[in-house]
Amino acid sequence: MGLFSRKYSILDKRLLEGATDHHSHILFGVDDGVSKPEDSLTILSMLEEAGLRSLWLTPHTMEDVPNTTAGLKERFEELKAMYHGPVELHLASEYMMDELFEKHLADKDFLFHREEGSVLMETSTWSGPYNFWDMIDRTMRSGFRPVLAHPERYEYMGEKEYSRLRGMGVRFQMNYPSLLGYYGEHVKEKAAMILKKGWYDMAGSDCHRVRAIRHQLQDKVLKKDVAEALRSILTV
Numbered sequence: 001m002g003l004f005s006r007k008y009s010i011l012d013k014r015l016l017e018g019a020t021d022h023h024s025h026i027l028f029g030v031d032d033g034v035s036k037p038e039d040s041l042t043i044l045s046m047l048e049e050a051g052l053r054s055l056w057l058t059p060h061t062m063e064d065v066p067n068t069t070a071g072l073k074e075r076f077e078e079l080k081a082m083y084h085g086p087v088e089l090h091l092a093s094e095y096m097m098d099e100l101f102e103k104h105l106a107d108k109d110f111l112f113h114r115e116e117g118s119v120l121m122e123t124s125t126w127s128g129p130y131n132f133w134d135m136i137d138r139t140m141r142s143g144f145r146p147v148l149a150h151p152e153r154y155e156y157m158g159e160k161e162y163s164r165l166r167g168m169g170v171r172f173q174m175n176y177p178s179l180l181g182y183y184g185e186h187v188k189e190k191a192a193m194i195l196k197k198g199w200y201d202m203a204g205s206d207c208h209r210v211r212a213i214r215h216q217l218q219d220k221v222l223k224k225d226v227a228e229a230l231r232s233i234l235t236v
Contacts, residue, residue, distance in 0.1 A: 015222075021056065022113070022203060023175065030059045030065075031059045034208065042210050058092050058094045059094065073091065076091040093111045095110070105135075105139060122150070145169065145170075147171040148173065152187050153183055159193065162199060176203045180222065202233055
């Protein structure tokens with residue numbers, strides 16, 4: 001009997017054992033995610049039970065949520081002082097491609113994601129900035145490597161745009177609730193297409209609160225073939 005012989009919830013140990021979650025909003029009190037430290041600890045406890053090895057905390061930085069590098073580092077240290085479990089915690093940020101991003105780019109002031117120089121970036125779900133391609137190009141010419149958060153969720157993008165971005169060297173981070181239909185069938189189909197083409201480099205829950213992780217990851221299931229493909233990018 002194989003590892004994935006039936007349907008599994010994403011919180012099944014056989015899927016998350018030794019995995020890395022590259023996108024979450026469970027650093028308390030800094031954005032629209034978790035507001036209380038006890039909720040951060042509850043989610044971490046759930047992820048421990050599922051066998052997760054490491055977790056990236058990626059709070060928003062945008063004009064509407066103008067987090068600073070220093071402020072996020074301070075709150076991160078507070079959470080690390082409270083948490084004594086086995087999940088490795090890492091800090092980055094999810095940067096909206098807006099005017100504040102332009103300032104961070106000019107100042108070369110980023111919390112890097114996964115490796116030195118790697119920047120987790122996002123746009124609005126419905127439309128990118130008017131100078132999207134120029135911003136991607138300037139980010140790379142400035143010595144940084146974009147990681148595009150949840151590309152499957154961008155309604156204005158299709159296979160042509162994804163192919164162009166991959167050709168430029170942009171990395172893709174999938175929200176795995178997309179594969180469960182959490183954002184709708186169209187997003188689910190796009191996520192499956194990108195996954196099949198091998199264009200995803202990493203995956204994350206994009207978890208914002210306790211009830212979301214239960215609904216997104218515990219109560220729904222994946223089919224065997226999708227689970228196998230997802231497993232391959234959860235452990236990088």
